[in-house]
Amino acid sequence: MNLIxxxxxxxxxxxxxxxxxxxxxxxxxxxxQTIISCFNNGHRLYFCGNGGSAADAxxxxxxxxxxxxxxxxxxxxxALHVNxxxxxxxxxxxxxxLIYSRYIAGAGSRGDVLVGISTSGNSGNIIQAMIKAREIxxxxxxxxGSTGGKMKEHANILLNVPSTDTPRIQESxxxxxxxxxxxxxxxLFKK
Numbered sequence: 127m128n129l130i131x132x133x134x135x136x137x138x139x140x141x142x143x144x145x146x147x148x149x150x151x152x153x154x155x156x157x158x159q160t161i162i163s164c165f166n167n168g169h170r171l172y173f174c175g176n177g178g179s180a181a182d183a184x185x186x187x188x189x190x191x192x193x194x195x196x197x198x199x200x201x202x203x204x205a206l207h208v209n210x211x212x213x214x215x216x217x218x219x220x221x222x223x224l225i226y227s228r229y230i231a232g233a234g235s236r237g238d239v240l241v242g243i244s245t246s247g248n249s250g251n252i253i254q255a256m257i258k259a260r261e262i263x264x265x266x267x268x269x270x271g272s273t274g275g276k277m278k279e280h281a282n283i284l285l286n287v288p289s290t291d292t293p294r295i296q297e298s299x300x301x302x303x304x305x306x307x308x309x310x311x312x313x314l315f316k317k
Contacts, residue, residue: 247275
């Protein structure tokens, strides 16, 4: 029972640190406004991550492209890892570090938004995607842990969760992602 209550308390503690950080809260709002502008201008939203962060990327892309709180038209959002043939071909023929940057090179456009998700902030394939996105003129949002890792150098907006504990960071990434989804959906589709 202690393990259960300890983990719930730890999760609450990390979210409490987010609540107490006005700069991070402001960056969450700025991220939402950046995505609103992206969609209002006819552009697309891309997500990328590895492992659990890939699952989070796919989850959040589905919230935008499907629906979040209410029925409304779909928004152009996708997770870059969902085509297994593409991922395995590029990983085999080039390098796993290039799986996302090659996709961005082929599909990304100036004005699109890339959301890179990595608890460490040091995922090489996400950093390469961010570098390519910057070359194209895309906006870049990074979801990371406390330090931001190497991704902080490449992001327009850094959402660095104040923790070094991977599960707590991932829980907060989904919470932040859901908040952004709600802000965007409410702004674009008035009930």
